[in-house]
Amino acid sequence: MGQHFINQFIISDLNDLEKFAKWVYSRINASDIIALEGDLGVGKTTFTQFFAKSMGVEESVTSPTFNIVKIYRGTDLTLYHFDAYRLKNSEDFFEIGGEDYLEAGGISIIEWPSNIEKILPESTKWIFMDYDEDMIKRRIRCTF
Ligand SMILES: Nc1ncnc2c1ncn2[C@@H]1O[C@H](COP(=O)(O)OP(=O)(O)O)[C@@H](O)[C@H]1O
Numbered sequence: 001m002g003q004h005f006i007n008q009f010i011i012s013d014l015n016d017l018e019k020f021a022k023w024v025y026s027r028i029n030a031s032d033i034i035a036l037e038g039d040l041g042v043g044k045t046t047f048t049q050f051f052a053k054s055m056g057v058e059e060s061v062t063s064p065t066f067n068i069v070k071i072y073r074g075t076d077l078t079l080y081h082f083d084a085y086r087l088k089n090s091e092d093f094f095e096i097g098g099e100d101y102l103e104a105g106g107i108s109i110i111e112w113p114s115n116i117e118k119i120l121p122e123s124t125k126w127i128f129m130d131y132d133e134d135m136i137k138r139r140i141r142c143t144f
């Protein structure tokens with residue numbers, strides 16, 4: 001994928017993950033797209049829950065797997081939370097009207113983004129989540 005990471009974090013617990021989500025929130029603007037890459041269980045949806053909290057979303061955020069996208073109203077901006085796991089390719093994404101959401105002026109967070117990587121703009125902010133050497137702590141690398 002050849003991503004250039006400029007920030008790395010080691011996350012020991014959920015408290016650290018919440019701090020990281022606040023850091024991301026402090027760095028995003030309207031219309032940003034966040035591509036969230038990482039294996040099942042690494043913390044993508046949990047990150048999104050903390051991020052939504054930073055945005056002032058009051059509803060509880062749950063995994064959008066069966067809906068592909070879930071929409072939440074924050075204080076100032078709308079959050080579009082995608083799970084592209086069941087999409088085979090970018091055409092599938094077009095079919096659900098995905099690009100309209102991306103261009104609607106909110107914040108988009110996309111889990112399993114590699115399935116639709118072709119249509120993601122250059123400006124997409126990538127976050128890679130995996131495990132640290134101890135296989136317990138999480139390692140997070142960002143292109144921003
Ligand atoms: N940094 C973390 N430290 C401890 N537990 C975590 C951390 N991140 C996520 N978890 C826990 O791991 C489980 C799976 O997380 P989830 O966010 O659903 O993963 P994903 O969306 O990547 O599949 C949840 O029970 C969550 O509370």
Ligand SMILES: [Mg+2]
Nearest residue numbers: 044045063111
């Ligand atoms: Mg998930």
